Amino acid sequence: MSHSREALYETVAGKVAGLIHTGTLRPGDRLPSVRRACAQNGVSMATVVQAYLRLENQGLIEARPKSGFFVKAARPGKPAEPWASRPAVAPVKVGVGALQTRLFELARRPDIVPFGAATPGAELFPVARLSRIMSAVSRSAGGRGLSYDMPPGAESLRRQIARRALDWGTTLEPHDLITTCGGTEALMLCLRAVTKPGDVVAVESPTYFCVLQAIEELRLKALEIPMHPRDGMDVEALERCLKTRRIAACLAVPNFNNPLGSLMPDEAKQRLLEILSRREIPLIEDDIYGDLHFGPQRPRVVHSWDRSGLVMLCGSFSKTLAPGYRVGWVAPGRFHGKVQALKLTSTLATGTLPQLAIAEFLANGGYDHYLRSVRQTYAAQVSRMSEALAAALPENVRLTRPAGGFVLWVELPAKVDSMELHTRALEEKISLAPGPLFSARGSFRNFIRINCGHPWNSKLQRAVETLGVLVHQMSR
Numbered sequence: 001m002s003h004s005r006e007a008l009y010e011t012v013a014g015k016v017a018g019l020i021h022t023g024t025l026r027p028g029d030r031l032p033s034v035r036r037a038c039a040q041n042g043v044s045m046a047t048v049v050q051a052y053l054r055l056e057n058q059g060l061i062e063a064r065p066k067s068g069f070f071v072k073a074a075r076p077g078k079p080a081e082p083w084a085s086r087p088a089v090a091p092v093k094v095g096v097g098a099l100q101t102r103l104f105e106l107a108r109r110p111d112i113v114p115f116g117a118a119t120p121g122a123e124l125f126p127v128a129r130l131s132r133i134m135s136a137v138s139r140s141a142g143g144r145g146l147s148y149d150m151p152p153g154a155e156s157l158r159r160q161i162a163r164r165a166l167d168w169g170t171t172l173e174p175h176d177l178i179t180t181c182g183g184t185e186a187l188m189l190c191l192r193a194v195t196k197p198g199d200v201v202a203v204e205s206p207t208y209f210c211v212l213q214a215i216e217e218l219r220l221k222a223l224e225i226p227m228h229p230r231d232g233m234d235v236e237a238l239e240r241c242l243k244t245r246r247i248a249a250c251l252a253v254p255n256f257n258n259p260l261g262s263l264m265p266d267e268a269k270q271r272l273l274e275i276l277s278r279r280e281i282p283l284i285e286d287d288i289y290g291d292l293h294f295g296p297q298r299p300r301v302v303h304s305w306d307r308s309g310l311v312m313l314c315g316s317f318s319k320t321l322a323p324g325y326r327v328g329w330v331a332p333g334r335f336h337g338k339v340q341a342l343k344l345t346s347t348l349a350t351g352t353l354p355q356l357a358i359a360e361f362l363a364n365g366g367y368d369h370y371l372r373s374v375r376q377t378y379a380a381q382v383s384r385m386s387e388a389l390a391a392a393l394p395e396n397v398r399l400t401r402p403a404g405g406f407v408l409w410v411e412l413p414a415k416v417d418s419m420e421l422h423t424r425a426l427e428e429k430i431s432l433a434p435g436p437l438f439s440a441r442g443s444f445r446n447f448i449r450i451n452c453g454h455p456w457n458s459k460l461q462r463a464v465e466t467l468g469v470l471v472h473q474m475s476r
Contacts, residue, residue, distance in 0.1 A: 397410060
């Protein structure tokens with residue numbers, strides 16, 4: 001199959017999958033006939049058939065003899081979503097402990113089922129193609145490939161990122177960007193640029209535990225803001241907090257928060273920026289999962305509405321393409337000079353060859369081609385994991401409905417202590433992320449985050465069934 005033909009059927013499949021995951025197409029709905037889909041998409045019948053077969057293999061649709069294709073019926077008794085969070089509205093010192101280090105160590109062990117760390121399966125990455133590009137880039141770069149690439153980093157990569165920014169609804173120039181050693185360094189540099197020890201930073205609740213660790217290391221305090229499982233940060237709750245509390249910065253993941261997979265509506269994004277801009281409070285916007293949307297359109301970034309340089313937009317290729325390359329970036333707005341100076345005293349430079357290889361992968365269309373496929377894969381894996389958990393766990397559990405990314409947030413029965421469950425699961429060689437890791441106060445005691453980044457197989461199925469047995473035992 002040619003590259004163009006493959007891209008066409010993946011595009012058609014992606015559109016349909018997006019309509020299913022956003023609820024526009026619901027279980028039992030009939031899909032357009034092959035002939036009608038050809039006319040709608042301007043493609044051949046063979047392309048539509050291939051797209052429908054892909055969706056069928058992913059478990060999203062089913063063929064009915066002499067009737068056509070239909071959205072596959074959901075499992076009866078699908079669990080409800082968790083309620084919106086209700087954190088205390090007072091700043092607190094952070095102490096996430098050493099458990100997150102343990103999770104990352106467990107992710108390296110092949111004998112452990114990797115539900116804990118949010119890392120994609122290596123088999124999903126375009127390993128062969130990236131390796132060929134890296135080899136070619138190494139030969140052509142010569143001595144440059146072994147030299148420091150001082151901040152702001154490789155111009156070829158910054159140029160490609162700036163071009164992609166149009167898809168996010170915003171405009172960037174190469175000189176607006178600084179490359180970093182992954183997304184975590186980008187966030188850390190931003191925090192260091194706009195805060196000092198003792199300052200308060202508004203964060204989502206729940207939020208990614210590495211964000212909490214960064215706040216802890218910089219001796220800052222966290223002000224947890226309520227989150228809705230689908231719509232993300234409660235911006236009105238943030239505004240109420242700001243009437244009585246002073247914060248130095250806000251750090252948020254509007255597109256597919258980890259662990260919720262939530263997606264802030266555009267109106268909420270604009271309202272968030274308005275609230276912060278009125279008080280001259282910087283927004284550190286982490287868009288690391290933005291390219292992994294399940295819907296047909298890539299969501300906009302808050303940065304697209306920013307006119308005063310207060311939004312510090314961060315991203316990375318660690319979750320989408322190559323974690324080991326450790327290539328991230330930041331567009332720090334009015335804080336560019338400060339962030340670039342901090343980069344020099346932090347890690348000095350980002351790896352030269354990985355930057356050049358990713359730049360070439362973006363330039364030749366390989367990244368877009370890869371994303372079209374992997375987005376569908378993650379959507380299918382999240383759906384498959386949701387079904388498996390619903391079947392294995394007690395009826396009163398609650399599951400998120402992620403709009404992107406590859407993690408699930410699971411609310412277990414109130415009696416279940418996720419820290420104890422983590423210990424018991426490890427005895428069965430299963431890693432999972434307990435809820436208290438995602439809160440500055442150690443909240444979410446009966447929650448767990450499940451990684452869906454690995455292709456489904458019998459080993460994962462057995463692990464889910466084992467978790468089900470453990471949770472049933474603990475909830476009695």
